[in-house]
Amino acid sequence: MKTTLTITSLTILILNIILNATSQPKVEMSEVYEIPLASNQASSLPADYQSLLPAGFRTPEKLPAKISDPLLLTAWVYLYNLSEPITIYNGQTTSGRELAEYARTQRVPIQWGSDDICRGNSCSVRPTCPDAACVAKFKNNKTITIYLSQRYQENSTEMLRNLAGSMAHELYHHTLPFGPVKTSLYEEYWAYYIGGSISKASWATFDGYNPLQAACLTQWFSDHSWKGLNDHDLYPFTLTGVTVDLASQTCTIP
């Protein structure tokens, strides 16, 4: 009896392996950029970096294991200190703290980019599915590194704020907010919104643009001289729970 059961279980297991191997949809990797518009365990923040943080900011006891560069680690600490909720779509919120904790608990490697990596910008790669069937079966088993632009390599409090904003932008992409699909303008809009809220970017205005109105969504990117408008879908095919206005031809900003 026991032998029969074991053999049956083994057969099912082998069948499952074969089925999984053959029916697994193809997942491609694509790059996710933030194009600016204009495993070593870290134990503490070096004192000269500590002084870059605004008064009252504290360094938590648990630091992320996958950020070893001291300036990047300081930007992470900056992000961690911003616990004010940022309201995004559907009444959802996020915060600098939440994204920093995501980086730490998910052990997201964060490093500097280069001219060769990310073409001098901040970016990461991401798994992308072509259809809903692939999304449904998707399991994320790859470690995906975030690269931050070296243009933020300046030891000043103001630049640290921009670096933390870029880190938040890329971390938001890293969470795959709409699943393993190509980045859409809608996702980019929110990545910029979150990054801009963190860095208090003066170049970015979001007031009056309704990103659920396609005309406003594209208007935001053209108003901010964003290159790459034509390389992106407007909305992810996984978007649910919201009504999108694709018909209006113009964006009326109140």
Ligand SMILES: [Zn+2]
């Ligand atoms: Zn982006």
